[in-house]
Amino acid sequence: MRPSWSGEGATLRTQRLLRQLQRIFSLESRALALFRVLVGLFVCYDVYYRSSDSFYWYTSIGPHLIPADDTPHGSTFHHVIFYRGSYAWQVFLMLLQLLVAVCLTLGVYARPASVALWVLLTMEHGRMEYVLDGSDKFLRHMMFWLMFTPCDLHYTYNPFRPRKAQVPPAEHVLCFGTAGFSIQHAIVYFELVGRRCCAWL
Numbered sequence: 001m002r003p004s005w006s007g008e009g010a011t012l013r014t015q016r017l018l019r020q021l022q023r024i025f026s027l028e029s030r031a032l033a034l035f036r037v038l039v040g041l042f043v044c045y046d047v048y049y050r051s052s053d054s055f056y057w058y059t060s061i062g063p064h065l066i067p068a069d070d071t072p073h074g075s076t077f078h079h080v081i082f083y084r085g086s087y088a089w090q091v092f093l094m095l096l097q098l099l100v101a102v103c104l105t106l107g108v109y110a111r112p113a114s115v116a117l118w119v120l121l122t123m124e125h126g127r128m129e130y131v132l133d134g135s136d137k138f139l140r141h142m143m144f145w146l147m148f149t150p151c152d153l154h155y156t157y158n159p160f161r162p163r164k165a166q167v168p169p170a171e172h173v174l175c176f177g178t179a180g181f182s183i184q185h186a187i188v189y190f191e192l193v194g195r196r197c198c199a200w201l
Contacts, residue, residue, distance in 0.1 A: 022174050024182060025174060025179040026178055027173055027181060029150070029153045029169055029170055029171060029172065029173050030153075030154050030155075032149055032150075032153070032173060033151055033153055033154035033155045035142075035146070035151070036105075036107070036110060036151040036152075037105050037107075037155055039104065039139070039142065039146065040101045040103075040104035040106075042139070043097065043098075043104075043121065044098060044105070047094050047097055047101070050094070051094060055090040055094065058084055058127045059087050082123060082126040082127050084127050090127075093123070093124070096120065097120040097124065106156070107156025107157055108157060108158050109158065110151055110158075111147075111150070111151065111152055114143065114146045114151060118143040118147055121139070121143055125137075138188070142184070145177045146177065148176045148177030149175060149177035149178055149181075153170070
């Protein structure tokens with residue numbers, strides 16, 4: 001028979017491993033809220049920057065780089081969500097995206113706003129992929145993980161939410177979204193190192 005302490009030792013090693021994984025994949029709640037604010041401000045600037053050029057690149061009329069019926073994969077679903085349409089339709093979508101970005105920045109229904117903004121951002125990128133770069137794709141990935149995090153624990157202003165007893169938010173957050181944040185950043189740096197090493201070889 002095995003010694004009675006072997007089971008206890010395995011339990012201790014498991015607990016130690018879980019604590020280590022928690023330290024790796026958890027994020028400070030204030031940093032997560034600050035990231036939400038910065039993402040919202042960046043999307044506001046992105047809408048302003050794209051509007052300073054021309055929305056015609058996103059429409060089915062005027063000077064466009066790709067055919068009006070072209071979508072990333074050509075499916076019926078993509079024809080719907082990546083529909084280009086008129087100039088007025090593009091202005092409406094950009095204004096809606098700006099409004100949602102402001103809500104995300106201020107923390108007004110921050111979690112639903114993070115989902116809506118990711119959808120709008122994905123639709124925008126799919127309407128004109130030729131003007132995108134790696135930073136746009138990285139922003140879209142970060143927005144995806146933000147949807148699964150409690151990003152509204154700090155720096156929020158929501159006058160429509162009924163007041164409740166103030167409960168101090170957790171200092172650190174561990175969830176599916178925070179793990180995705182950490183893994184996504186690791187993939188970026190590993191890919192960068194891999195490309196540099198291949199270039200040097």
